[in-house]
Amino acid sequence: MITYNYTFLGEKIFCRPTYHIHGKIKKTKKTDIIFGIDSSDDLIPSLKIFTKLNRRVANNTDIKKIDPLVETAKSIVIFGHSLDLADKDSLSFILKNVMELDMLTIYYFNGNQNEKEILANNLSEIIGKDNFFNLSTSNVLHFVPIPNNEIVRELIKS
Numbered sequence: 001m002i003t004y005n006y007t008f009l010g011e012k013i014f015c016r017p018t019y020h021i022h023g024k025i026k027k028t029k030k031t032d033i034i035f036g037i038d039s040s041d042d043l044i045p046s047l048k049i050f051t052k053l054n055r056r057v058a059n060n061t062d063i064k065k066i067d068p069l070v071e072t073a074k075s076i077v078i079f080g081h082s083l084d085l086a087d088k089d090s091l092s093f094i095l096k097n098v099m100e101l102d103m104l105t106i107y108y109f110n111g112n113q114n115e116k117e118i119l120a121n122n123l124s125e126i127i128g129k130d131n132f133f134n135l136s137t138s139n140v141l142h143f144v145p146i147p148n149n150e151i152v153r154e155l156i157k158s
Contacts, residue, residue: 002094004081070094070097078105080108098127108144
């Protein structure tokens, strides 16, 4: 399992070994948490050190470690991630074989009435409009709202 979450929520929910692509919260002063901005081409050079890509390099968070998972995946589940373009480089890597998948499921919090449309737009930008069109007209791509119930709230709090 690959997570962008800094906490151990994924392990609690899915009970699987997890690779924290943006690092994880530690009790020590040294942390590998990745904060950053989009790797935009029009970014002024002095700000490029603050991109997530540069922060991953600085913290030795090697995305290639997940290549075996990405290469063999037949389904991908994205749980509560915005698919924001600030993560486009890593999401593009994870979804590089998107047309080979049997299923791509995107769970999202349904608090914003436009959330599904925002996610669809971001996904289209990440994988390309043609790939998005092909996925959305097949039975591969599924958007599923995360229920706003007590069980989910308790898992997130713990």
